[in-house]
Amino acid sequence: MSATTLSARFRIAAATAIAALSLASCATLAPDTPAGPSAACSDMLRSVDTAIATAGVSDAGAARVAGFPAHRVNRFLASFSDRLTTADGFDFWAGELRALDREIRGDEIANLPSDTRRELAGALGIAPDALGDTAESCAESIHRTDLADPARRTALLHAAVVPDHYNDWERFAGLYAVSAIPISMGYQRWRAETTEQFSRGADLQAQTVVDYVPPQSTMLQPSDVAAIVRNARSNPLGIPYPEPQDAARLFATFAPVWRVGTESDDDRIGRPEIGPDGMGRTATDVPTVFTRLSHTWWGGKPLLQLNYGIWFPARTLTGRFDILGGHMDGLWWRVTLGEDGRPLVYDTIHQCGCYHTFFPATPLGIADRYPASDIRERPFAPTTAPSLGNGERMVVSMAPVTHYVVDIGTQPIGSPGTAYAFADDDGLRSLPTPGGGRKSLFGPDGIVAGTERMERFLLWPMGIASPGAMRQWGTHATAFVGRRHFDDPFLLDQALTR
Numbered sequence: 060m061s062a063t064t065l066s067a068r069f070r071i072a073a074a075t076a077i078a079a080l081s082l083a084s085c086a087t088l089a090p091d092t093p094a095g096p097s098a099a100c101s102d103m104l105r106s107v108d109t110a111i112a113t114a115g116v117s118d119a120g121a122a123r124v125a126g127f128p129a130h131r132v133n134r135f136l137a138s139f140s141d142r143l144t145t146a147d148g149f150d151f152w153a154g155e156l157r158a159l160d161r162e163i164r165g166d167e168i169a170n171l172p173s174d175t176r177r178e179l180a181g182a183l184g185i186a187p188d189a190l191g192d193t194a195e196s197c198a199e200s201i202h203r204t205d206l207a208d209p210a211r212r213t214a215l216l217h218a219a220v221v222p223d224h225y226n227d228w229e230r231f232a233g234l235y236a237v238s239a240i241p242i243s244m245g246y247q248r249w250r251a252e253t254t255e256q257f258s259r260g261a262d263l264q265a266q267t268v269v270d271y272v273p274p275q276s277t278m279l280q281p282s283d284v285a286a287i288v289r290n291a292r293s294n295p296l297g298i299p300y301p302e303p304q305d306a307a308r309l310f311a312t313f314a315p316v317w318r319v320g321t322e323s324d325d326d327r328i329g330r331p332e333i334g335p336d337g338m339g340r341t342a343t344d345v346p347t348v349f350t351r352l353s354h355t356w357w358g359g360k361p362l363l364q365l366n367y368g369i370w371f372p373a374r375t376l377t378g379r380f381d382i383l384g385g386h387m388d389g390l391w392w393r394v395t396l397g398e399d400g401r402p403l404v405y406d407t408i409h410q411c412g413c414y415h416t417f418f419p420a421t422p423l424g425i426a427d428r429y430p431a432s433d434i435r436e437r438p439f440a441p442t443t444a445p446s447l448g449n450g451e452r453m454v455v456s457m458a459p460v461t462h463y464v465v466d467i468g469t470q471p472i473g474s475p476g477t478a479y480a481f482a483d484d485d486g487l488r489s490l491p492t493p494g495g496g497r498k499s500l501f502g503p504d505g506i507v508a509g510t511e512r513m514e515r516f517l518l519w520p521m522g523i524a525s526p527g528a529m530r531q532w533g534t535h536a537t538a539f540v541g542r543r544h545f546d547d548p549f550l551l552d553q554a555l556t557r
Contacts (some may be wrong), residue, residue: 097204100197103183104128107168107194110179112503116170118163118488119505120533122221127205129198130156131163132219133533135354135361135548139296140216147295149212156219157202164198165191166489169497223544224536225522233520239540242521243434246540250439253416253463257441261456261466265320270454270476271328271346273314278450278472284309284400288363298354299363310350310481313365313394313402316452316470317348317479320459325373328479331387331500333492338509339500341372341387346479349487351532355395356548357403365394366532368484370410375460382513387529388462390414392455395551404555405444405453407464408545411512411527412535415545418444418467419555426556435541438554445469484532505534 108128111117121131136155143149168176168191180187205211279287287309291299301309319326329343349368354361368391376384389410397403397420405418417425417440425440447453447469456466487500502508504524512527519526521539535545543550 097201100200101128103197104194107179110171110175111167114171114175115503116167116499117503118167118499119501119503120488120531121159121163124156124218126218127215129160129201130215131159132156132221133159134221134544134546137219137221138356138548143216145295150206151295153206153215160198161195164194168194169489170499173496223542224534225542227522229519230522235520238520239434242518243540246436254441256465263320263456263458265322265459267321269319269321271317271319271479272474272476273311274478276311279308279312281400284312284396285398288396298361306352310365315367315392316454316476317369318454318456320457322459323375325371325375326459328369329372331370331487333490333498335493337492339387339507341370343372346477347482348479349482349484351484353546354548355551357551363396367392371462374462377460383527385510385512387507387510389529390462402444404551408535408537410529412530412537412545413527414463415537416441416464417554418442420444423555423557426554436538501531505531
């Protein structure tokens with residue numbers, strides 16, 4: 060056994076011993092003494108989180124809140140720091156942070172190696188199967204204690220922040236002010252080439268073109284969509300949270316047709332899984348589109364976004380010096396819904412965070428808020444989005460090999476194609492392994508192991524971890540020159556103009 064393994068086990072043992080003693084001490088405290096149970100639960104969660112971190116199964120999809128072990132936060136929820144004006148609003152907001160922690164820690168515990176789970180549960184004096192429920196019970200206790208203390212409420216509001224995904228030290232060491240110049244020039248060339256491609260239309264130049272179509276379903280009218288979103292705002296913060304059945308109807312209505320130029324199996328839409336070697340890969344037996352709800356601010360009001368993610372087995376290497384190709388590939392397609400039930404804007408990135416492209420609906424356009432001398436990447440729209448007619452779907456056309464989006468259009472529902480299935484994107488946080496356990500597709504840094512690209516050796520001075528690698532929702536930095544995140548809740552306010 061290595062010294063590293065012994066050290067890791069010592070840390071877990073020490074933390075769990077403290078937690079076990081604290082939990083035992085709770086039995087001697089009076090029921091109306093909150094400090095004991097709260098301290099015991101904090102120790103218990105600390106031991107669980109230590110085991111999770113040591114095992115390398117921490118999840119990067121939402122940020123932990125420093126000093127508040129029962130809460131996690133994403134960028135949209137963090138944007139409420141100066142918008143919570145009522146006690147009900149604060150309680151609802153804090154409950155959303157608690158829900159994020161509940162969901163994520165549950166997957167982290169499920170992803171623990173079986174021997175680690177047994178050792179941890181044994182040290183805490185509970186059954187391994189009870190580990191998740193016990194941790195959740197403790198987290199709920201801490202949450203209630205925090206909300207009952209005015210000082211803790213204020214502290215939570217200030218602590219709920221999400222760090223950006225840029226490394227300033229790497230930018231400093233890589234002489235960012237100088238090295239960003241050729242990167243900016245390359246970005247400008249890509250924009251020009253993409254604009255020219257869109258002007259030509261969808262010539263995919265592939266051996267085969269495959270249309271992946273959503274399951275047949277009833278299409279909602281804009282008035283129905285607007286009603287669902289309006290009714291979903293019945294919470295103290297007015298955030299549209301549609302019921303699961305309504306969310307499914309929305310996803311079905313705006314699901315795109317994926318038109319993919321196909322040269323090899325690397326160009327076939329599939330579903331990620333954990334292979335026998337413990338690494339992620341994309342199986343192509345069941346074409347699958349992964350869905351996720353998100354929110355953004357527009358005009359001072361939170362809007363609902365529908366996100367559709369796809370995965371390919373690879374971006375095929377085209378030669379020995381291909382710095383962009385590699386294992387696994389994919390992209391996100393996002394639909395931001397306006398108050399009238401119609402798409403306000405579409406935008407897309409690859410699963411690496413690269414190639415961020417907007418398609419605003421008329422009358423919106425791209426806002427250029429930088430002076431001419433500023434080399435930061437400006438929001439890019441090669442064309443406006445076509446209007447969806449009654450009974451039409453958006454068609455997203457992608458080139459073979461590169462999977463670049465090269466055209467968008469519309470076509471009537473019911474057009475022939477290869478049917479795809481829907482799945483929840485959060486399911487990728489805990490996938491079954493061939494050995495009977497569970498594992499996240501993503502590492503603790505949010506990156507899919509094995510998807511590194513050679514471009515990282517050229518682009519590291521831009522401060523993004525492993526440029527070109529596939530990564531988890533919530534960790535997508537989308538600008539090499541400048542700073543931009545795909546899940547920035549103020550992105551549309553910055554990128555669009557009326």
